[in-house]
Amino acid sequence: MSETAKKVALTQDGKRASFNLFPDLCKGCGLCMQKCPVNIITWSTDLGVYGTPAVCTTDQDKCIACKNCELVCPDAAIRIIVKGKK
């Protein structure tokens, strides 16, 4: 993956992967929430680029690092970093 210029990300660390959300990119569409197989993505108290709720996970240790959320985000607002991988 590219080395796009860095942006502020809100990071949540978990057993298998970290969930990184870029508030300046998240439009609060909710598409990612629907595609998480373990249903841990929810509305955040942090706001996205349009002042609507961004997203976060309720329990990052439950994340299975499938990257579905990253894949279906039309705005590249999520980056999953799997443990032990660069």
Add this chain to the structure above:
Amino acid sequence: MTREKIALSPAMPKCWNPETKPHKFCPGCGHGLALKMLGEAIDELDIQDRVIFGCDIGCSLLSWDFFNVDSVQTHHGRTTPVITGIKRARPELIGIAYMGDGGGYAIGAQHLVNSATRNEKVTAILINNTNYGMTGGQMAPTTLPGQKTETTPYGRDPEETGYPTLGPEMVAAIAKEGAYVARGSIANLRQLKKFLKKAIQNQVDGNGFSFVEVVSSCPTNWRTNAEATWSFVEKDMAEYFHVGEFKVPGQKEEK
């Protein structure tokens, strides 16, 4: 749960222009997903410096500064002939024409038909969101029977306005050997990327016309939340618009 602030590179395709992100599409719009897969396809084929990207009138025009590639924004329905002209003048370039269903199947249908008939060596990508998104959600050729839009407030009546256009089926029927024709969906992004890569590679190989329709979404005009958006794409649209490859060079037609 603690959320710590860190500095990190977003997972964007390399050929995206990060300065224009967040892009101008509405929250949850399928254009963003199609362009993400197209970006990854361009990266994986390593052709960023050879692509000329054309976008139509309609929401597709919001991508005029989307990629770090030479781009042109054309008149409504005219993206295929503009890219065709550029490709004829500069055959070493890779021409990608990006348009909506109104642009490709209504006002620009003749260009799609004739480019396919002439087997022009360009790649056309058409976003099927079952309406005219940019102008406020009027009926498009792809609007489903019974679907409510601004101009079909009681639902589209096929008796009066016909059945939705089946673009890839039509293009496959008229295209010559060497053409590549497929329909992907934002419901299966990995498959969509595979189709887009094949459609670009087909042009690189000089085989002929390449066309990919993308079953996409328009949550703003559909007035759908995320759950209903996915459901309309994955159930209602999938029932009518079948995903798959309709013409592959060198492959025997299944009849």
